[in-house]
Each structure stands twice: as structure tokens, then as C-alpha cells.
Amino acid sequence: MADIAVVGPGAIGSVAALAAQQAGRHAVTLCARRDPGAIRVVDDVSGEVTELTMPVLTSPEEVTGPAEWVLLAVKAHQTDGAAGYLNALCTPKTTVVALQNGVEHVARVAPHANDARVLPAIVWISAEPTGPGEVTVRNNISSLVQVPAGPEGEEFAKLLEASPVVEVELVSDFxxxxxxxxxxxxxxxxxxxxxxxxxxxxxxxxxxxxxxxxxxxxxxxxxxxxxxxxxxxxxxxxxxxxxxxxxxxxxxxxxxxxxxxxxxxxxxxxxxxxxxxxxxxxxxxxxxxxxxxxxxx
Missing domain, CATH: 1.10.1040.10 (N-(1-d-carboxylethyl)-l-norvaline Dehydrogenase; domain 2)
Structure with missing residues (x-):
């Protein structure tokens, strides 16, 4: 069992939180700037609706201790705004998975992460907000997260291996x-x-x-x-x-x-x-x- 904090309850963050929830054996916490209320993730192919059930924090001051894993799902330009959560959640034993666009993940995240390991991730997930508290995933498109091959990538793949919503792929030429x-x-x-x-x-x-x-x-x-x-x-x-x-x-x-x-x-x-x-x-x-x-x- 791992302590997982998902920072950013937007479309990608909601799917990441769902994947961690579906893995079934982890303590998952959602970290936001404000309480998003109930969040439902909709599969647009099957019509299946899944509600996120993890606790929600609305301030870094509510963090009670470090996380083993931080799934950072804020947009790249919002990283500085997530610094409070990163500082509260991270130690050198934490792994931050940067679920962000761009090619500068480590340089962008590391200054806020208390010497935590930063694992850059490439996100191929088609998800969009489709209503208040609702995120729709277009599952006719593969929901794939690519990470560098190596021990940290292997640990992340194992973390989410029981979830059917996201596939983690190890990439040798990241x-x-x-x-x-x-x-x-x-x-x-x-x-x-x-x-x-x-x-x-x-x-x-x-x-x-x-x-x-x-x-x-x-x-x-x-x-x-x-x-x-x-x-x-x-x-x-x-x-x-x-x-x-x-x-x-x-x-x-x-x-x-x-x-x-x-x-x-x-x-x-x-x-x-x-x-x-x-x-x-x-x-x-x-x-x-x-x-x-x-x-x-």
C-alpha cells in the first residue's frame, strides 16, 4: 500500500486519481485549491460513470505528512502555484510523477520538490470537463502514460498496474x-x-x-x-x-x-x-x- 497525493483535480488529475483509486490498495488524497465537490469520470464509449471517493485537501496547511508518490497534474504554467503542496508533500524519499506537457518537466518541478525524485511523464489521455464535477474520457483513444525506462518507471507502472483506466508504458528513448x-x-x-x-x-x-x-x-x-x-x-x-x-x-x-x-x-x-x-x-x-x-x- 502506498500513500499517493494527486495535485490538481482537472481533467488529467481526475483520471490519474481514478487510476490510483482503481488500483485498489492505496491511500489516495486529492489536493486542490478549493473543494471541487463530487467528481464523476465518464467513459464516453461505455457510458460508465465512476465517482472519485478519496478525501480532498484545499490547502497545503492541511497536509499531515509526506507522500510516497505525488502525481502532479496541474498545467505546466501552474507549477509555481502548486509549490506549497509540493513542499508539504515531498521529501527525498518521495517520487513526483510530472503528468505535464512539455520537455522541461524536471527543471520546472525540481526546485519545489525538496530533493524528491522527479519522474517526467508523457500523457496521452483525451479527457475534458463536460459539466460541473464531470470529466469525460474518450476511451476510443488509448489512455497512455509514458515514463522513462528504469527503476522509478517500473515502480510507477507497478503502482497503477491494477487500474484498467490508464496504461503505463516504459520508454527507452524518452x-x-x-x-x-x-x-x-x-x-x-x-x-x-x-x-x-x-x-x-x-x-x-x-x-x-x-x-x-x-x-x-x-x-x-x-x-x-x-x-x-x-x-x-x-x-x-x-x-x-x-x-x-x-x-x-x-x-x-x-x-x-x-x-x-x-x-x-x-x-x-x-x-x-x-x-x-x-x-x-x-x-x-x-x-x-x-x-x-x-x-x-
Missing amino acids: TTAAWRKLTTNAIAGIMAATGRRAAVYQREDIRELALGLARETLAVARAEGAALPEEEAEALVGIFERMDPDIGSSILFDRLAARELEWDARNGVVRRLGRRHGIPTPVSDVLVPVLAATSGD
Whole structure:
């Protein structure tokens, strides 16, 4: 049995909490800024509804001791705001699983984690808030979490092995996997910029824009050590072209709800690291300021 704290009761945090709850033998606590009330997770294929039953904390001051595991599910730009919980929950014996977008998980989380081990994670879960206290998981899409292969990754996979809602995959080349996901995140930024769901990628002009964005992101990825050839751009844009037209992205849902956007970890990083490596990023040079302005930054 392990003590697990899930920080952030949004869509991904709710699914992570459900996975920990379904594992069946863990003491799970949900950590939030305010009481979210009852949270129901809906499987959009089967219609099955599962309610989260763990206790909820609303302040780091309510933490009574360290956790063995912290599943950090706040957006990347909200990490500093979760510092109080991380400081209260973490010791050098804690493992923080950073269920976040981007490629800078460790640098972002470690300063707040009291020398805890930080395990970066790539999240492939399609979940969105669909009503007060309700999160819908599109289970026609695999709910997958990828972590680096190694002892910590193996421990995390074992932690959730009894849960049917999330599959944990150990990845030997995590850099390549993280940049592949980041490229999809960058492409999804077009949804937030246009305010439209996946149907927007059926436009030929948007397809060409997405291809340009994918190619420059992959060029930066290769400079950072990822094994992602330029030809990968067509395949990644193809994912968006084949999506159900009504599929959205978390950054789009945040825009539609007038929330701050996770633009820097998903798109800004491409321009920042591109400049470091001397790689032109013309699409990002336009898209990033648009997303920042949309976010109100």
C-alpha cells in the first residue's frame, strides 16, 4: 500500500486519481485549491460513470505528512502555484510523477520538490470537463502514460498496474518520445489560436501551416537529441486530419473557458530552444505571440 497525493483535480488529475483509486490498495488524497465537490469520470464509449471517493485537501496547511508518490497534474504554467503542496508533500524519499506537457518537466518541478525524485511523464489521455464535477474520457483513444525506462518507471507502472483506466508504458528513448508528443502539442496550438476543434485541420491552408510548424519543431527536437526525421511531420499532422472533427485539446478548452493558456510549455519552448540552436521557427514566431496575447500574458 502506498500513500499517493494527486495535485490538481482537472481533467488529467481526475483520471490519474481514478487510476490510483482503481488500483485498489492505496491511500489516495486529492489536493486542490478549493473543494471541487463530487467528481464523476465518464467513459464516453461505455457510458460508465465512476465517482472519485478519496478525501480532498484545499490547502497545503492541511497536509499531515509526506507522500510516497505525488502525481502532479496541474498545467505546466501552474507549477509555481502548486509549490506549497509540493513542499508539504515531498521529501527525498518521495517520487513526483510530472503528468505535464512539455520537455522541461524536471527543471520546472525540481526546485519545489525538496530533493524528491522527479519522474517526467508523457500523457496521452483525451479527457475534458463536460459539466460541473464531470470529466469525460474518450476511451476510443488509448489512455497512455509514458515514463522513462528504469527503476522509478517500473515502480510507477507497478503502482497503477491494477487500474484498467490508464496504461503505463516504459520508454527507452524518452527524449524522442517527449519531443514527438510536444510536436503534437505544438500543432494543437492552432486550435487555441483559431478557437476551433479538429475540423480546422481539414482546411488546406491550415494543413500547410501545421506542416510548417511540425517541421520546425522537429528540427529543434533533433538539435535537442531526439531521433525524429523531417518525414515525421506528415505523420503527425495526419493524426489531426484523421481525428473526429469534434475532438478538442486542453489548450482549446482553456481558451474557450477564458483561462490562462499553457502556451509557453507547448509552443514557446520551440521558439526559445530554436533561437538557442540557431534554428529558424517562422511559424512559431507568429503563433507564440498570438497564443500569449490570447492568454492575456
